[in-house]
Amino acid sequence: MQEIRHQPVAPTSTRRLSSGDRIEAHRHDDHQIVYAGRGTIAVTTDVGSWVAPATRALWIPAGTAHRHQAHGELDLHLVGLPAAVNPLGLDRPAVLAVSPLLRELVVAYTRTPEDGGAARLRLRAVLLDQLTAAPEQPLRLPTPTSALLRELHDVLRADPADNRSLDELGRQLGAGARTLSRRLRDDLGLTYPQWRTQIRLHHALVLLADDTPVTAVAHRCGWSSASTFISVFRRTFGHTPGSTPAT
Structure with a gap:
C-alpha cells in the first residue's frame, strides 16, 4: 500500500x-x-x-x-x-x-x-x-504472502464461480494440489474450501449491495443453487441475503 x-x-x-x-x-x-x-x-x-x-x-x-x-x-x-x-x-x-x-x-x-x-x-x-x-x-479475507497463492487468489477473485478442483487449478499454475494445500495451511491457516468460501462471500456482499438478485448472486459466486447460498449466508451472517437485518 x-x-x-x-x-x-x-x-x-x-x-x-x-x-x-x-x-x-x-x-x-x-x-x-x-x-x-x-x-x-x-x-x-x-x-x-x-x-x-x-x-x-x-x-x-x-x-x-x-x-x-x-x-x-x-x-x-x-x-x-x-x-x-x-x-x-x-x-x-x-x-x-x-x-x-x-x-x-x-x-x-x-x-x-x-x-x-x-x-x-x-x-x-x-x-x-x-x-x-x-x-x-x-x-x-487474508492476503497471501506466497507468490503462488497470490496467483491462485487472482484466479478466484476474477471468477468466484470457478468450480475447478485444486488439482485442475494447480495444473494451470504449475503446482500440485498437495503443494497448494500445504501453502494455504501454512500461509493462511485455511483449507482450500474455507478460503474459496470466504472469497465467494466477500464477492456476494458486494453484489448484494448493488441490488443484484439473490439467485443471480448465487450463480455468479459459484453456489450450486440459491438455497445452498442462502444457507451458507445465514450461517455466516445470521440472516438471509434477501432480508433486512433488525435495527
Missing part, C-alpha cells in the same frame, strides 16, 4: 458515500470503528481485506494503514478512539457483530460529534461497554 496519508486523529463523523466511492490509503494514531448503517463497506490493509454489511462493524487499530470502498449507497459511521482506549484488546483489524443496541449507539454517537457534554460522555461509556460484548466474526 503506497502513498499512505497520515491523519493523526481518527475522526468521529457520519459520511455519505456513493457506490464505488473510495477513501484512499491512510492511517491514524487513534483506533477507529467503521460501520456502514446502509450499504456495504470494504476495508483493505496489507494483510487482508474485510467486507462488512449493516450487521457488522470493523475495528481498525491505531497505526494500521487502510483504505475504504463503498458498495451500494453508504451511510458511513466513524468512531475515533484514543490509542490508550482499547475496549477489545485487539491490535489487529477485526469484524465485529453489531447488535441492534450497538447500532443505535454508534449512529447516535456519530450524529453529533461536536457535542462534548456529560450526556455524550455517558453515551460513549455505554458504547464502549457494548463493544466489549461484540463477538468477533471470522470474515477476514
Whole structure:
C-alpha cells in the first residue's frame, strides 16, 4: 500500500458515500470503528481485506494503514478512539457483530460529534461497554504472502464461480494440489474450501449491495443453487441475503 496519508486523529463523523466511492490509503494514531448503517463497506490493509454489511462493524487499530470502498449507497459511521482506549484488546483489524443496541449507539454517537457534554460522555461509556460484548466474526479475507497463492487468489477473485478442483487449478499454475494445500495451511491457516468460501462471500456482499438478485448472486459466486447460498449466508451472517437485518 503506497502513498499512505497520515491523519493523526481518527475522526468521529457520519459520511455519505456513493457506490464505488473510495477513501484512499491512510492511517491514524487513534483506533477507529467503521460501520456502514446502509450499504456495504470494504476495508483493505496489507494483510487482508474485510467486507462488512449493516450487521457488522470493523475495528481498525491505531497505526494500521487502510483504505475504504463503498458498495451500494453508504451511510458511513466513524468512531475515533484514543490509542490508550482499547475496549477489545485487539491490535489487529477485526469484524465485529453489531447488535441492534450497538447500532443505535454508534449512529447516535456519530450524529453529533461536536457535542462534548456529560450526556455524550455517558453515551460513549455505554458504547464502549457494548463493544466489549461484540463477538468477533471470522470474515477476514487474508492476503497471501506466497507468490503462488497470490496467483491462485487472482484466479478466484476474477471468477468466484470457478468450480475447478485444486488439482485442475494447480495444473494451470504449475503446482500440485498437495503443494497448494500445504501453502494455504501454512500461509493462511485455511483449507482450500474455507478460503474459496470466504472469497465467494466477500464477492456476494458486494453484489448484494448493488441490488443484484439473490439467485443471480448465487450463480455468479459459484453456489450450486440459491438455497445452498442462502444457507451458507445465514450461517455466516445470521440472516438471509434477501432480508433486512433488525435495527
